[in-house]
Amino acid sequence: MAELCMTDADFRAYLDAFNRDDYAGFRKYYADDVLLVLGGKRELKGAETIIEFYRGVKGKTHRLIAANRVIIGVDGIAAELASTFTALEDVPDLLAVPLKKGESYSHVTFALYDVKDGKFTRIRSARYWSDAE
Amino acid sequence: MITPAQFADYMDAFNRNDFDGFSKYYAEDVLFQGRGRHLVGRQAIIDFYRMVKDRMEETIVVHHAYFGDDGFAAELETTLKATKDWPDFFGGPMKVGDVKRSANFVFYLVRGDKFVHIRSANFAQLT
Numbered sequence: 001m002a003e004l005c006m007t008d009a010d011f012r013a014y015l016d017a018f019n020r021d022d023y024a025g026f027r028k029y030y031a032d033d034v035l036l037v038l039g040g041k042r043e044l045k046g047a048e049t050i051i052e053f054y055r056g057v058k059g060k061t062h063r064l065i066a067a068n069r070v071i072i073g074v075d076g077i078a079a080e081l082a083s084t085f086t087a088l089e090d091v092p093d094l095l096a097v098p099l100k101k102g103e104s105y106s107h108v109t110f111a112l113y114d115v116k117d118g119k120f121t122r123i124r125s126a127r128y129w130s131d132a133e
Numbered sequence: 134m135i136t137p138a139q140f141a142d143y144m145d146a147f148n149r150n151d152f153d154g155f156s157k158y159y160a161e162d163v164l165f166q167g168r169g170r171h172l173v174g175r176q177a178i179i180d181f182y183r184m185v186k187d188r189m190e191e192t193i194v195v196h197h198a199y200f201g202d203d204g205f206a207a208e209l210e211t212t213l214k215a216t217k218d219w220p221d222f223f224g225g226p227m228k229v230g231d232v233k234r235s236a237n238f239v240f241y242l243v244r245g246d247k248f249v250h251i252r253s254a255n256f257a258q259l260t
Binding site for chain 2: 125
């Protein structure tokens, strides 16, 4: 049987690091030239660009991601991720809906990760559901 | 558990409009959710696709699939070509000959060798 590209534990450790804002902890899962594609539209290229993007998001919201389902393959991962964003300040245009400080927004995304040598080389995310719909 | 060969068989049957061939993979109580559609039961899904395929050619290409113990996920590219005008098509008005292509991420939950829950998220509209 072919070897899987990552262990389930490693993937969940990535999410744990993300959730506790451990930038070095989740940065180590990114290839230097990783590509993040959000909803087929917005593209962010490079690990540092993505980290800066998340610093911006996390400066305005507290985001908690839970993995509802994770399927590890030989060269990639499919994950169903439930995210809840809680606004740390008024955020009129960051998410699908405007939030006032203290308000929350949740969505479920299907994310596909291309993996090489234990690192994400491409991450693509599609929104399946949100509480704004 | 569904094998990669069974999933390929399902998709081949779907693409050649072999309703018996693809619907044999649906559990009687299968649930389909995605892109605003919520279909309950094998017959409801068959009826839905009979209606769609009466009005357009639908071809699905599997770009990637990830197989787990109780289900699998797939990256699908769907091409729809209208064979009849469909002004109130849920994906936007279509005239004969119009083509829409989309990329979708789909999760399938499986019981035995049947799909019990199919959930689709649109990643990108390609054309």
